Amino acid sequence: MLDTPVSIRRAAMNLLARREHGHVELARKLLLRGADADMIEVELQRLTEDGLLSEQRYLESYIRSRANAGRGPMRIREELTQRGLQRGDVEQALNAADIDWDENMRELWQRRFAGQVVDLKDKAKQSRFLAQRGYEADAVRRLLDKQGWTNAQEFSD
Numbered sequence: 001m002l003d004t005p006v007s008i009r010r011a012a013m014n015l016l017a018r019r020e021h022g023h024v025e026l027a028r029k030l031l032l033r034g035a036d037a038d039m040i041e042v043e044l045q046r047l048t049e050d051g052l053l054s055e056q057r058y059l060e061s062y063i064r065s066r067a068n069a070g071r072g073p074m075r076i077r078e079e080l081t082q083r084g085l086q087r088g089d090v091e092q093a094l095n096a097a098d099i100d101w102d103e104n105m106r107e108l109w110q111r112r113f114a115g116q117v118v119d120l121k122d123k124a125k126q127s128r129f130l131a132q133r134g135y136e137a138d139a140v141r142r143l144l145d146k147q148g149w150t151n152a153q154e155f156s157d
Contacts (some may be wrong), residue, residue: 008043011035012051020058022049024084035120059093067099070108075134085114105135106143117147 001126002008014022015029023044025155030040059080064121066076080090109115109130117123123144130140 002030002033005039005043008035008039009047012043012047016047016052020061021053022058022062022083022085023053024056026053041143042147055085055089059089060097063093063097063099067101067104068099070111070133072103072105072130072134072136073101074136075132078134100137101135102143105130105133109123109131109143115147117144123147 002011009082011028011030015026021029027040027044031037056092062080063076064081071079077087077090077094080093081087085152109126112129113126117126127137127140129146130143131137
């Protein structure tokens with residue numbers, strides 16, 4: 001039971017030692033462990049003032065981690081807003097991230113599909129996969145159209 005400011009701070013610091021957390025996520029975890037909501041806010045404010053809790057570091061860390069796992073900007077944006085982060089902050093962090101999303105998508109596509117599009121059905125399957133991972137439809141279309149499969153080709157056979 002987390003019933004003192006010291007125990008709440010210690011629990012929060014233990015969580016932060018494992019990985020970066022956002023304010024909302026950390027508060028939720030502490031609530032689940034039985035801490036008082038008012039005491040949580042006071043301690044999280046202190047951690048923020050001490051530089052131990054940072055939304056900006058959390059955003060950067062999360063975006064880098066998810067991008068390395070093959071997730072696209074649309075999916076990452078949605079995940080972060082569901083985690084209680086402000087859309088403007090998320091947009092700013094995504095724009096500031098030094099990630100070439102097209103290259104990220106191409107590398108994922110290479111790993112998953114060996115860089116090949118066999119036919120139009122295969123192209124649709126690959127397109128759905130990349131869209132579910134959070135890549136924009138135009139970027140997916142550009143990548144797969146470079147492989148020589150356009151709608152016109154299917155009808156010319």
